[in-house]
Amino acid sequence: MKITRIINNNVICAINVRRQEVMLLGSGIGFQKKKGDEVDKEKIEKEFFLKSKNVAGKLYALLAQIPAEYMAVSDSIIKEAKETLGKDLNENIYITLTDHINFAVSRFLNGLNFKNALLWEVKKFYPSEFKIALKGLETINREFNVDLPEDEAASIALHIVNAELGSEMEEVMEMTQLIQKVLNLVRYNYKINFNEESLNYMRFITHLKFFSYRLFSNKIIETNDVEFQDIIRDKYKDEYECSLKIRDLVNHDYKKELTEEELVYLTVHIRRVVMEEKMKK
Structure with missing residues (x-):
């Protein structure tokens, strides 16, 4: 391999057999070398290829x-x-x-x-x-x-x-904080403690991760499945009211709006995790 650039004494770039520029790490691999020199293969400790x-x-x-x-x-x-x-x-x-x-x-x-x-x-x-x-x-x-x-x-x-x-690091931190806020809201609303080992809790956390990701990347769900929405609102009225409180929290803290689809899916997950805790009492 031929050297294409010297980063420092221990890092160089070279062209591999697939004609790709790779980064090579190794103690002294770039010492007293210049562009066009052959790579000392015995000194290669790590090789990286970035697209x-x-x-x-x-x-x-x-x-x-x-x-x-x-x-x-x-x-x-x-x-x-x-x-x-x-x-x-x-x-x-x-x-x-x-x-x-x-x-x-x-x-x-x-x-x-x-x-x-x-x-x-x-x-x-x-x-x-x-x-x-x-x-x-x-x-x-x-x-x-x-x-x-x-x-x-x-x-x-x-x-x-x-x-x-x-995502950007700031977004990831905001997402993490939002998940905690939603959990606190649900916990306070129903005066329950979650079983953090339960399958429904883990499903709820997974949903909140992707919910917060969609929120901050502006990829909110919109399916327009009106029949399904009507069924959930009618069947789980109390949990839907809780999801409306989450909507208000999101609007107040992040100035973002939730679609009816997002509210309905939140309702379903809240129902699962809350009923599990209520069944234990």
């Missing part, structure tokens, strides 16, 4: 400023997430997560403590992503000889969720 040239360009710029070790750790977390979740992730995570890890380590070494206000919510709503993040946190602490707190795992998990949905 987006825009993302690749931003990542090159980032790696010109920070050690390649941060990218290597970031990649290990991303690979774990892809394998565990069975999903493709938005390539932007290579930039955002690598940059975050570098910043988190730097912040710790400078004695700046970090508290994530969404730690509890992330644990509850994104358990798979949080588990991956905890494993990644162990790697970060070991590789950089730091002792980052569990709060950082919540931040890493949000980066993974962000990459799953293709």
Whole structure:
């Protein structure tokens, strides 16, 4: 392979056999090298191929400023997430997560403590992503000889969720806060505590995740199934009233409107989770 650019002593770009530009990481792989030189294959430790040239360009710029070790750790977390979740992730995570890890380590070494206000919510709503993040946190602490707190795992998990949905980090945080607000509203309205291990609760959380995603990405459901809506409103009047309170909350806090379809689907999920709790009494 021929070198196409030198990022730093430990990161270079080259053209592979499929005529794709790849990024290569390895100790000293770019030392005293120039464009057009052959790659020393024995020094290749990691190889990356990014489909987006825009993302690749931003990542090159980032790696010109920070050690390649941060990218290597970031990649290990991303690979774990892809394998565990069975999903493709938005390539932007290579930039955002690598940059975050570098910043988190730097912040710790400078004695700046970090508290994530969404730690509890992330644990509850994104358990798979949080588990991956905890494993990644162990790697970060070991590789950089730091002792980052569990709060950082919540931040890493949000980066993974962000990459799953293709949303901006601010949106993901707003979504997480909205889920908590809706749960609190339902809990207070019916004066119940949820069984967080139950299937109906997990279904409700899953629905709220996609509901909040649709809300903030302006992809609200509109099916115009009037007959189904009429049946649900008539059959589950109390739960529908609760969904109207959620509508008011969303309108007040986020200045967004919910369609009748969204209200009806919320009603169905509220009915399931509330009835389960009532049956236990």
